[in-house]
Amino acid sequence: MNSSHLDQAFRRYVWCGAIGAALFLLLQVIPSAAGVGAESEPVHPVSRGQAMAAAADFAQKQLRALPQNAHAVHQADRLMAGYVAKEKLGKTLDSSAGLKVPVDVWQVTQNFDDGRRLLVEIGMTSGKLVGWKQVLGPTGGDGGSSALEGEALDRTVQRQADELGLGQLRRSGPAKEGSVRYEAAAITVGEAGLIVLAAGERLEGEIRLTRFQPVYEVPASYAAYTMEQDRLGEQLSLLGNLLPSGIMTLLAIVYAIVMRRFTSFRRGWALALVFLAFYTINNFNLLDGLRAIYGGEVNAELAAMAQLVFMTALTFVMAVGAYFSLVAGDGLWRAQGRPLWTAGSEPGFGAEAWSAMKLSYAFAFLLLGLQTLILGGLSAATGAWATTDVTQSPYNMAALWLMPLLAWCAAIQEEAVYRLFGIGLLMKWIKNPFLASLIPTVIWALGHVTYPIYPSTTRLIELTILGLLFSYLFLKFGFFTAVFTHAVMNSVLMSMSLFMTGRPAETVAGVIYIVAPIAVAWLMRRYGLQRRAAAYPPPA
Structure with a gap:
């Protein structure tokens, strides 16, 4: 992806990003800070x-x-x-x-x-x-x-x-x-x-x-409804996300081998390790949340530790899936003549990463504004509401400031599996960009229906819309832009929990997470310049 093309897009979309940021601030951040909508969450808890x-x-x-x-x-x-x-x-x-x-x-x-x-x-x-x-x-x-x-x-x-x-x-x-x-x-x-x-x-x-x-x-009617919705969410997640994602992992392994002449097995290992490390840290950070699930059970501690072991094993499987998706996805796109993920050894790597990062901030705030409008519209149309999830409670985290690491986990794994590989595979099969984007997007969205939001289909609708927009960014501006946009968007959302504590340490950590993509892109640009200097040394 040409960096000048990304810079032109940044100048074109920066005002859209500003409008999205204003909507996000006015309709979500300020009401949350004022306590509007936080109906049951403790505001100033005792320690x-x-x-x-x-x-x-x-x-x-x-x-x-x-x-x-x-x-x-x-x-x-x-x-x-x-x-x-x-x-x-x-x-x-x-x-x-x-x-x-x-x-x-x-x-x-x-x-x-x-x-x-x-x-x-x-x-x-x-x-x-x-x-x-x-x-x-x-x-x-x-x-x-x-x-x-x-x-x-x-x-x-x-x-x-x-x-x-x-x-x-x-x-x-x-x-x-x-x-x-x-x-x-x-x-x-x-x-x-x-x-x-x-x-x-x-x-x-x-x-x-x-x-x-x-x-x-x-009321019995409310309890019965939520039980039915929970059951529906579990079925949709199992049949619509976990099973297809498992099949996609197997296909990624197959296509990584089939497409090996277009790519390299050295591609993606660093990103997969970052995902594995950050997600494992998150699993241990949420141990108190697991303890809360089992509440007053006699063997609560043993059950929580067993759950932690299972989650860690699942994280490893997801990291393997992300790695092979990166390799296979890169090969699929290069075989189709559209290299959407520039390698570090290729010309323009650093410049593209830097330009993609700048563009991602505009798109991230644009999407935050759109997400706020989508959720507001769904709430008005369906009466959607959320409840408490103690596994994700800030008070059940060993170190709250570690939580935004998940932003990079989602950005790496989801963009690798459902965009780079998912769309690339379907483009090879059906040649239709919209259908090739829609199918993996729905699979991705179904992975979020067990969140504590009712009706269970609320997040399916919201994330299908957002996922199609992520797919457009990926196809139009490349893998770097999609990953950076996803990381910035999630970092902002997760850092809100840090800001709401009012504590200086968490506030500073939140700011660092929001600007971290700039540092990452700067390092990538510096690496690209060093590679270029090594390849084209100045004349003696």
């Missing part, structure tokens, strides 16, 4: 350390012992958060029931010397006790304890409810896990009610609650 200290105080009162070790994760009521967002009840919740039973809590897991394990829930904004559950009893059995039942349990539960300001409770039947279900008639949010799951024990004449967990109960 993890404060939550663990509050939980330790409760343990001292409850068990007359301090935990041997403890760990806190962000836990959220996904169903209630989604219901509140859908019905726009955020202000109602935050000003009433949410003060006593918030949707977002710090879930503190405490392990004691005698073998007990206690889960204590602390409000993320209040720092106050919300509820608790004893997951494991003392080692060696109950130690003479007996289950608390009947009126004795009712009285004990009511005293605790009064202490937490939940009002009068009414027993409404047994619940799972040996707990009793109570209704808090005075607390409702829209059509959602509040129930309390409780259990207790008598131990050497002392009465103690082993479980007291207030839980919102959303």
Whole structure:
């Protein structure tokens, strides 16, 4: 791709980028900063350390012992958060029931010397006790304890409810896990009610609650709808993305061999390693999010570690797929007489990378503005809404500033698999640019339908539109432009989470991520100049 062609395009599209940036700023950034639309997300949470200290105080009162070790994760009521967002009840919740039973809590897991394990829930904004559950009893059995039942349990539960300001409770039947279900008639949010799951024990004449967990109960119709949508999203992801992507990986291996005379197996290994390294870092960074998925399960830590191992193995498979897609995609396009990915050894490599980077900023902000309009239109047309995903929560990341590394992971892997190779393969088969772009774009979009947005097809529609635009950029301006545009766009979106913390370190990190493509392109340009100087030394 000629760098002068890219520079001309930059001058032509820079104003479009400015308009897109203005739309993104006015319709997304400023409302988010003002708290509009963040219906259930804690704005100023207490720290993890404060939550663990509050939980330790409760343990001292409850068990007359301090935990041997403890760990806190962000836990959220996904169903209630989604219901509140859908019905726009955020202000109602935050000003009433949410003060006593918030949707977002710090879930503190405490392990004691005698073998007990206690889960204590602390409000993320209040720092106050919300509820608790004893997951494991003392080692060696109950130690003479007996289950608390009947009126004795009712009285004990009511005293605790009064202490937490939940009002009068009414027993409404047994619940799972040996707990009793109570209704808090005075607390409702829209059509959602509040129930309390409780259990207790008598131990050497002392009465103690082993479980007291207030839980919102959303309308049955909403719960059934989200369950159906989750099932639909999983099916679409499996059949529409995972299976076709696996087939594409196999085809990439085949075509990398078939097209080897047009390309080289040295191509793409560095990009694949960058993807593998960054994505592996991300997997470990999200370990607390995995712990939150399994919540109060007895083997939660083991399940989280097993999930981490599986994700790491899958990441390796994806890196292999990206590598062979880069090799095969390059070969396919060169065989068709359209080398859309310039090699470092080819003339113009550095200049093209630098020009593509400049153009990518204009396109990235243009696409951010368009994405904001698309999501706004879909929200108005379908009533689309989002809920909480604790696996992606900023509070469940070991180092929040590492999160934007994912921007480069998506840019490298997705542009390699679905644009460079996907479109290249279909252009060889069907010779129709639109269909060759549409099919891999839909496969790519279906990989995002399990995100916590309802209806599940919302992201399919949004990303099909954006994917076709990425395909146009790739076909018109080459692989560098597509990758840089994808990286800049995602870096801006992910850096918003860093900026929202208000902490200087994260703010600086966000700025660095947004300008990082400039540094990358500068290094590529310098490398290109050095190669050119080595190939054409000045006369003696």
